[in-house]
Amino acid sequence: MADITPGRLHPITIAIRDIADIFGRMGFGIAYGPELEDEWHNFTALNVPPDHPSRDMQDTFWIKGEKGKVLRTHTSPVQIRYMEEQMKKGIPPPYRIIVPGKVFRNEATDATHEAQFYQLEGLVVGTDITLAHLKGVIERFYREYFGEGSKARFRPSFFPFTEPSVEIDAWFEPKGKRGGWLEMSGGGMVHPSVLESAGVDSKKYQGFAFGGGIERLLMVKYGIPDVRLFHSGDTRFVYGFEEKAL
C-alpha cells in the first residue's frame, strides 16, 4: 500500500495543531463543550444580564420548541463547564486550558462574517494570575504563530464576563509588506461572578480569559480573502496552499 498518495488536512486543523503546540508548551490543556448549549452556560453564568441585546433573536440562534437552548455564540461557556467539572472532581485551580471550537452567530454573511466559525478560548485561573500574564501569553502566542516581529497591544473594552476587559491587537508584518495593528481578540480578567457561577471562590482565585476567531488568524497569516471559503466543503480551498510536512 506504499503507493497511496496522501490526502490533506483542512487548514483549520493545521492551525489548531500549531495553536495547541504553542499553548501546550505554556502548560495549557484542551477542553471541549457542547455546541448546542443552554442559556445558563452561554449567558447567565457568564454574567450576561437577562435582557442583554446579545440574547436577542437577531444575534443568537435559538432552538425551536426547546426553551433556553441556543447554539453557543462563543466558546466561553466551556470556561464554566470546565471549572464546574474540575470543582466537582475536587480539583481546585490552577487551571490552564484552551478551547478551540465552532460557534454560531445569527448574522448576514459576507467576506468577513460567517454564521458559523471557530473560536479560540483561553482560560487561566490561579491565586496570582494577572493581566500582565495575559499580555505575556498572548504576545508569545503571536510571536510564535505570526513570527518573531509580532507583538500585542491592549485597548480598553467591555465584556460582561471580564473586568477589566481589553481588546487585543496583534502587530503583523506580511512578507515584503508594511506591518500594521490588527484587531484579533477580546480578553480580560475573569469577572468574579463568573468564577462564583462555576463554584470557584473569587476571594481566593483570579484569572484571565481571552477569545477570538480562528479563521481570522489564518486569513491574516495566509492572506485568505473570504471567510466563507473555510466551511464550504470545497477541496479547492483545502488544496489552495503549498504544504510542507514538518
Next chain:
Amino acid sequence: MKVSLSWLQKYFEKPLPQVRAIAEALTFHAFEIEEATGDLLDVKVLPNRAADCLCHRGIATELSAILGMRIQSDPLRETLPAFPLAQELTITVEDPGKCARYMGALVRGVTVGPSPQWLREALESVGQRSINNIVDAANYVMLSIGQPLHAFDAGKLHEKNGTRALGVRSARQGESITTLTGETYALPDSALVITDAHQDIPIGIAGVKGGKTAEVTATTTDLVIESANFDGTITRKTAQTLKLTTDASVRFQNRPSPQLCAYGMRDVLSLITDIAGGEIVGVVDEYPSAPTLPSVSVSLARVNDVLGSSFSCAEVEEVFTRLGLTTRTDGEIFTVTPPFERTDIIIPEDLIEEAGRILGYDRIDPQELPPGEPGDQSRFCGIERMKDMLVEQGFTEVSTQSFTKEGDILLANPFDKEKPALRTSLEENLKEALTRAHYYAPLVLLPGQKPKLFEVGTVFPKSGEYLELRMTERVPHWGESAHTTDNLSVAKLEDYGRDYRPKRYALGSYQPFSVYPFIVRDIALWVPTGERQEDILSRILESAGDLVVRSSLFDTFGKGEKVSYAFRLVFQASDRTLTDREVNSVMEGVTKMLVKKGYEIR
C-alpha cells in the same frame, strides 16, 4: 456617537489638542474611534459607559481624565435651581418600575421659530437637522449631557378645571399612534405610552418618539416639556419591535441615571427661554425614590495584583481625582463614592479597570506564566491521530456547514430559511462535497488519484449531539468490517492520543482558485531514453502559456530506445470561461512545437 471637537472645546478653557491626538487618547484609554475627520469624531462608546458617555459632556470628562485637562464647569456638578410647582399640570405614572421619574414643565408664551445660527451649526456639525428652536433646544441638551427630552404643545392637550394632565401607562391592546414624522404604528402591549390623561389618548411612545397629536408647530405658544427616565428594556424592545430606533431610545436602553432628568430640565428650560422667550410656569416631578450608589473600596495592592502592574498610590489616586470620583484614601485603600451618572462602578474590579485604562495598558509589562503542570491534550491528540491515519490513507479533510434542510433539531430563527435544521449526520454534506471534489479533481489531485473525503464535526440527532467522524468510503487498510463512520464522543480517544504527537505542516500563502470552468487536455509523446520528463514538460508549459493552472505526468512506459510520456494539462482563466476553440489552438501550438523539435506525438 458623533462628537464635534468645537462642541467639546466648550468644556475646556485651554485649547484641545489636534483631532489625531484626541482620537489616540480616547482609543487607548477609553473608547474606539470609528472615524476621525476634521471637526468630527465617531466614538464607539462601550456598553458599560453608554449610560453616561453618549453625550459631549461624557466624552469631555473622559478626555479631561486622560489628558489631565481641567473641565471649566461640569454641568452635572452645578447646583440645581428650585422651580415652582406647576399647579396647572398633573402627571400620573401607572408603574414607577417602568418609569422611574417623570418631570414635566409648563412654559407659556414662547415664540417658535428658526434656531440661532450657533445652535443650527452645532446640530449640523454632528449630522443632525435643525427643525425649530424648541426641538433644537431639546436635541442640543440631549447631545450635551445625555438626557433625552421632548416638548409637547400644551395648547393641543385637553384642559379640564384649568389643568392639563399627562399620564404614563402601558399601551392598550390594539392601540396605535401617529408619530411626528407622520407614520402610524400599531403599539405592542409591552410598549409604554405618554397620554393626554384627560382623554386617555397616546401622545407619545415613551422613550422612543413623540406623537403628531401634540406636535410643536409654528403657532405653538405654550409647552409641556418632558424630562423623564423610562425603563431600558421596555424602550429597547419597543424600538426593536417598531423598527424605530431613535437617539432617545438608544440612550434610555442604556439606563442613564434618573438623577439626570433634573439637569436636563434645567438646561432645556434655560435654553428655550433664552432663544424662544416665554415664562416658566412651574415643574412637576414624579420621582418616588431616588437611587443611591454605594461606595466601593479597593487597595493599591489589589490594583497591582490584578493588573500585574507597579502603579504608585499617588498615581492611582490621581486617576480617581481626574475622573471626578469622590475618593477617600486611608493608607493605601481607596474608597470611591461614584457620582450619580457613573452607574457602572459597582465592584472593586471596576475601579481597577479605571486605574488600568487611564494610566494605560501599555504600562503593563508582559509576563510569563509561572511554571505549572503540563496540560492535558490527550483527547485532542486522539482525534488528530485519527485524522493523520486517514490522510495517510489518501483521504482529504473538508469542513461543511452545520445547517441542513432536514433534521431532528430545528432552529427557532434560522437565517437561511432553506436550511432551518441542524445536521444529524455528516453524510449528506460529504456526499455533496464528494460530487464537487470529483469535478474539481483535475485541479487539485494527481491524474488517477481518487477523491476520498472525511470530516470530523458535531452532529445533532434526537438522541443528543456527538462528534462524528465520517469518510466517503471504507478504509481498505482497516479491514472488511470497518465502518465509514465513528462516534468520537464515545471512543476512548484520550488513551489513543496520550502519547501521540499530531503531524505538523507548514502552509504557504493562499493561492485563490478561479471560479471559471476548466478544460483538461492530455498529450502523449515518444521521447528518446535519457531525456528528462521535467525538461519536456517545461517546454510544453512554455509553449502553452499561462492558461495552464496545473500540469502533471500521468503515464510512462518504455519500448526499446524510446519512452512514452503522457502529460495532463488543466486550462483555466481567472477572468472568463475558456472555449474549446481557444484551448485547441493552444494545444495545436504545443503539438507543432514538439513535432518541430523532432518528437513523435502519440
